[in-house]
Amino acid sequence: MANKHFCQSCSMPMDTPELFGTEKGGTKNSDYCKYCYADGAFTNPDLTLEEMKKHMMKIMGNEKLPEEIVEVALSRLPYLKRWSEKVKLL
Numbered sequence: 001m002a003n004k005h006f007c008q009s010c011s012m013p014m015d016t017p018e019l020f021g022t023e024k025g026g027t028k029n030s031d032y033c034k035y036c037y038a039d040g041a042f043t044n045p046d047l048t049l050e051e052m053k054k055h056m057m058k059i060m061g062n063e064k065l066p067e068e069i070v071e072v073a074l075s076r077l078p079y080l081k082r083w084s085e086k087v088k089l090l
Contacts, residue, residue, distance in 0.1 A: 008081035009036035010056060011073045031081060042082075049083045 005014040007021075008031045014020060020028040021037030029037055036043055047055075053074055060070045077083055 005030060006076070006080075007031075007033035007036055009033070009042070009083075010052065011076045011080060036082075049077060052077060052083070 006012065007014055007019075010033060012019070012033050012035070014030070014033055017028055017030075019033050020030050021032040021034050022039060023029050024040035031037075032042075056073060056077075057070065060073065
């Protein structure tokens with residue numbers, strides 16, 4: 001798992017550039033996945049950390065991922081770039 005990129009919004013593994021979000025003009029952004037970030041902005045800019053947790057639980061539940069993986073992904077969220085800055089402000 002060394003050198004693996006994770007989306008700094010949802011913690012999804014981003015193994016290939018096709019999963020990277022985009023800036024305005026189409027350049028790739030390796031911090032965020034294409035589902036969270038497109039054309040230079042978050043796809044859901046008003047999403048809260050708690051809403052992201054609920055969204056991820058639903059998606060990961062539908063994927064029938066092991067509970068341990070879900071727990072790790074959720075516990076990582078507050079430390080990701082998108083959320084850690086907001087947590088510091090609270």
